[in-house]
Amino acid sequence: MDIRFDGRVAIVTGSGAGLGRAHALGLAARGARVVINDLGAATDGTGASSDAAQAVVEEIRAMGGEAIAHGADVADEAQVADMVAQTMAQWGRVDIVVNNAGILRDKTFAKMSMADFRKVIDVHLIGSANVAHACWPIMREQGYGRVVFTSSASGLYGNFGQANYGAAKAAMMGLMNVLHIEGARDNIRVNCLAPTAATRMTEDLIPEQALALLAPETITPGLLYLVSEDAPSRVILCAGAGCYAQTLIFETEGILLExxxxxxxxxxxxxxxxxxxxxxxxxxxxxxxxxxxxxxxxxxxxxxxxxxx
Incomplete structure (x- = not known):
């Protein structure tokens, strides 16, 4: 049976380009009405422009779908509340939240300022929590919700020069674990996507020969599954180049000392x-x-x- 999102409303953060854009187009192609959220900032979080988000809205409308743009900074709780209020005014529900917005401020920990550490945490972790928190009561009232947090191998396994980013991305797992438990009775399913893609944030980090293999479109099918009606919950799905794997955390049996x-x-x-x-x-x-x-x-x-x- 085809996975469809007819009648569903999705908010996709950071969807003016890269992975977020691919996710938004994928959802719209299968019937979802989509909020294109993008601050329009540079990869380090500076600057702002509505052009990218509006361009994706026009792409969706050109293919016969429904979409609106909102330039909320996800790290700003008031701006997120306004985005969700406008979504409710437009369509009266929120079924899917894809927390994708992010920035990079890479430096070794010794050279990193705590301001850069906090900024990355604010966008990735606090931003994701802000959007999920604003939509949570709506999903509980509906008895339906699908939430995805974007993690990363940098957080799950570590990566040189990314203490801020890695800490934020590892935190997605903890947030997922708790919200999976708290959302279960209201049919809210919560997962993590850990993508490896060729985007603005990674183009300088990935060899040129690999960029073509790691197109964002090769990851979006995994995202669509994680927010589908029959989605699992509490899954860390790793994705890249059409490859999919699950990260699991195990605990050894251990010993007893008395x-x-x-x-x-x-x-x-x-x-x-x-x-x-x-x-x-x-x-x-x-x-x-x-x-x-x-x-x-x-x-x-x-x-x-x-x-x-």
């Missing part, structure tokens, strides 16, 4: 056991770890806990 044996020296002596991957598993919430550790300690003492394993 009494006088619970020392840093004993941890050092048995650290290979701490790292042993046999029996590793994915934990689905923070309390899963609490139950696991308490169960190991209780079993060693013959205590019967009221929880399952």
């Amino acid at each position: 009494g006088d044996a619970n020392t840093p020296e004993e941890i050092a002596a048995r650290f290979a056991q701490v790292q042993d991957e046999e029996g590793k598993r994915e934990l689905t919430d923070a309390f899963s770890q609490t139950r696991k550790f308490a169960r190991k300690a209780a079993d060693a003492r013959g205590i019967d806990l009221p929880w399952g394993a």
Whole structure:
């Protein structure tokens, strides 16, 4: 069955160019009404222009779709509230939020100013939270919502010179994990997309031969799946060049140290056991770890806990 978005309303941040534009066009082509949000800034977040967002609106209208533009700075809560209010006035609902807006201010941590660190966090993390937070009560009332946060391999695995960007992108995973839990009862599904694409932000970082392979359009199908009616939730989908993979975080079974044996020296002596991957598993919430550790300690003492394993 074809994935369609007829009757759905989507807000796509940073959609005046690159990945956001590809996502917005992909949603519109399958029936969604789309808010094209773009501040029109340079890749470092400076400047502003409405031209890029309006151009994408015209592209969508030319293909028979519906779209409006809004130049909200996602890091500004009041501007985001105005964008969502205008969306509701235009179409009366918000079904899909694609948090894609971002900037780069790359430097080694030693040379990076804390102002540049905060600015990147403000746009990526606070900006994503602002948009999701403004739409959250609407989605709860509707009993339907699909939210995607844009993460990155820089945050999941690390990348030289990107302490600010990496920290912001790793934070997307934590935000997703909590909102997945909180949104479940209201049919709000929350995922992360970790793309590798040829965009303004990466054109100077990726070899020229690879740029053609990493077109944003090769990633958008993954995004469309993550915001579809039958989407999963709490998934980190990595995408690039038509390739898709899932990032998972596992916890090893670990060891129990009791009494006088619970020392840093004993941890050092048995650290290979701490790292042993046999029996590793994915934990689905923070309390899963609490139950696991308490169960190991209780079993060693013959205590019967009221929880399952």
